[in-house]
Amino acid sequence: MLLVMILLLVGLMALSVPVAVAIGLAGLVGVAAFSNLPLIVLPQQAFIALDKFPLAAVPFFILAGNLMAAGGISRRLVDLVESLIGNTRGGLPATCIVVCMIFAAVSGSSVATTYAIGAILIPAMVAQRYPAGFASSLQATAAELGVIIPPSIPMILYGVAASAPVGDMFVAGIGPGFLIAAALIVFVLVWSRFCFKPGDMPPKQKPPFLMSLKRSVFALFMPVLILGGIYGGVFTPTEASIVAVFYALVVSMFVYREMRFITMVDVLKRSALSAAIIMFIISMAGLFSFILTRAGIPTAISQWIVENFNSAFMFLLVVNVLLFVIGMFVETSASIVVIAPILAPVAAQFGIDPVHFGLIMITNLALGMITPPFGVNLFAAAAVGNVSLHRMIPYLVPMVGVILLCLALITYFPMISLGSLYLFGIR
Incomplete structure (x- = not known):
C-alpha cells in the first residue's frame, strides 16, 4: 500500500x-x-486535521505580512538598516539579510518576505551593479529566515503535528535564526570584497540614520510588541497573530497613511488565497498521515530506524539526508504535517529533545524553498528580479552550502536551539 x-x-x-x-x-x-x-473517513480526517486552535494563527500571520508590505512598513525597515550599513562594501546585500530577519519576526512566511523585501532590494542591488542572479538568489535565501525566526508558520504546524509546545518552538528559533543570518552576512561581505568587481560604480548616498530611525519607530515596535507579548505571557502565539494584523492595519492606514480601502481589498484577497492553499495542504496531509498511521507505517519505520541505527548521531545524519531530499520535492508545510508525527517519536527514543528536533526539521525542510525543482522562494525571487533560474544557480550553490553548515551546527549542538529556553527561564 x-x-x-x-x-x-x-x-x-x-x-x-x-x-x-x-x-x-x-x-x-x-x-x-x-x-x-x-x-466518509476522507472529509472527517480532512476536517480533524484543521480542527486545531493553533492553526488559526496561520492566516493572520500571512495577512500581517501582506499588510506590512502594502502599508510601507517593510520599506521603512529597509531605509533604517541601509542607513547603518548601506555604504560599506557588501552593505546592501547585508541589509537584505537583516531586513528579512526583522520582517520575518512578524510575517512568519518566507514567501511573503521574498515578495515584500525583494520588490525593494533586488532592484536596488541590481542598480548598484550586483548581478541580477546574485541579488535574486540572496533574496530567496535570506527569506528562508521567515520560517526560522519566530513567529513561524512551520513552527506552529510542527507543534500541532508533534505535540510540541508552540511557544517553546518560537523561543528556540532565535538561536538558529541569528546563526544563519550571521553566517549569510559574513558570506556576502566576503563575496562582495573578493568576487564582486563594482568598477566605476558611484557611491550610493545612504539615508540619514536619525531621520530613518524616526520614520521607522512604529515599524520597529511591531516585532517588539508581538514577540514581547508572546514571551511575556501576555497573549498566546495564536492571539499574537491577531494583534499583529490589528497593529499593521492601524499603522498602515492611520499612521503612515499609505494604504487605502481599495488596497486593503487586494491584500485580503491575496492573503485569503495564500491561507487557503496552506490549509488545503494541511487537511490533505492530515488524511494521508491518518492512513499511514492506521496501516502501521510509522511504527514500522520507527522499528527499522532503531534496529539499524544505534546512535543519535547516525540517526540525525540519516534524517537530515532524508529531509533534504524530501524538501526538494514536497512543500514544507505538507512535509512537516506528514513526517513530524513519524519521526518525532523515534527521535524521543534516542533522547533528542522534541523542540530541538523540530528546529532541525524546519531548518532542513526550509532548504527545499531554495532548491529546485519546487523551491517556492526561488520562483518568487526570479519573478521579482525578472531573472531566469539558470542565472541564479551559480550564486545559489554556495549559499545553500552556508545553510548546510549552519544546519550541521544546529543538529549536533542542541544549545544553539535550547539555549534561548534556558536564557528566558522557560527551562
Missing part, C-alpha cells in the same frame, strides 16, 4: 499536479483500494 501511494504521489507531482491535490488523491486511493474504511 505504502509503495503504491508514494509512487502515485510522486507521479502526480511530476505531472505538475498541485501538491494538495496529489496528496489527497494518494490518500483517496489508500482508503478506497487498501482498507475497508468507508469513504
Whole structure:
C-alpha cells in the first residue's frame, strides 16, 4: 500500500499536479483500494486535521505580512538598516539579510518576505551593479529566515503535528535564526570584497540614520510588541497573530497613511488565497498521515530506524539526508504535517529533545524553498528580479552550502536551539 501511494504521489507531482491535490488523491486511493474504511473517513480526517486552535494563527500571520508590505512598513525597515550599513562594501546585500530577519519576526512566511523585501532590494542591488542572479538568489535565501525566526508558520504546524509546545518552538528559533543570518552576512561581505568587481560604480548616498530611525519607530515596535507579548505571557502565539494584523492595519492606514480601502481589498484577497492553499495542504496531509498511521507505517519505520541505527548521531545524519531530499520535492508545510508525527517519536527514543528536533526539521525542510525543482522562494525571487533560474544557480550553490553548515551546527549542538529556553527561564 505504502509503495503504491508514494509512487502515485510522486507521479502526480511530476505531472505538475498541485501538491494538495496529489496528496489527497494518494490518500483517496489508500482508503478506497487498501482498507475497508468507508469513504466518509476522507472529509472527517480532512476536517480533524484543521480542527486545531493553533492553526488559526496561520492566516493572520500571512495577512500581517501582506499588510506590512502594502502599508510601507517593510520599506521603512529597509531605509533604517541601509542607513547603518548601506555604504560599506557588501552593505546592501547585508541589509537584505537583516531586513528579512526583522520582517520575518512578524510575517512568519518566507514567501511573503521574498515578495515584500525583494520588490525593494533586488532592484536596488541590481542598480548598484550586483548581478541580477546574485541579488535574486540572496533574496530567496535570506527569506528562508521567515520560517526560522519566530513567529513561524512551520513552527506552529510542527507543534500541532508533534505535540510540541508552540511557544517553546518560537523561543528556540532565535538561536538558529541569528546563526544563519550571521553566517549569510559574513558570506556576502566576503563575496562582495573578493568576487564582486563594482568598477566605476558611484557611491550610493545612504539615508540619514536619525531621520530613518524616526520614520521607522512604529515599524520597529511591531516585532517588539508581538514577540514581547508572546514571551511575556501576555497573549498566546495564536492571539499574537491577531494583534499583529490589528497593529499593521492601524499603522498602515492611520499612521503612515499609505494604504487605502481599495488596497486593503487586494491584500485580503491575496492573503485569503495564500491561507487557503496552506490549509488545503494541511487537511490533505492530515488524511494521508491518518492512513499511514492506521496501516502501521510509522511504527514500522520507527522499528527499522532503531534496529539499524544505534546512535543519535547516525540517526540525525540519516534524517537530515532524508529531509533534504524530501524538501526538494514536497512543500514544507505538507512535509512537516506528514513526517513530524513519524519521526518525532523515534527521535524521543534516542533522547533528542522534541523542540530541538523540530528546529532541525524546519531548518532542513526550509532548504527545499531554495532548491529546485519546487523551491517556492526561488520562483518568487526570479519573478521579482525578472531573472531566469539558470542565472541564479551559480550564486545559489554556495549559499545553500552556508545553510548546510549552519544546519550541521544546529543538529549536533542542541544549545544553539535550547539555549534561548534556558536564557528566558522557560527551562
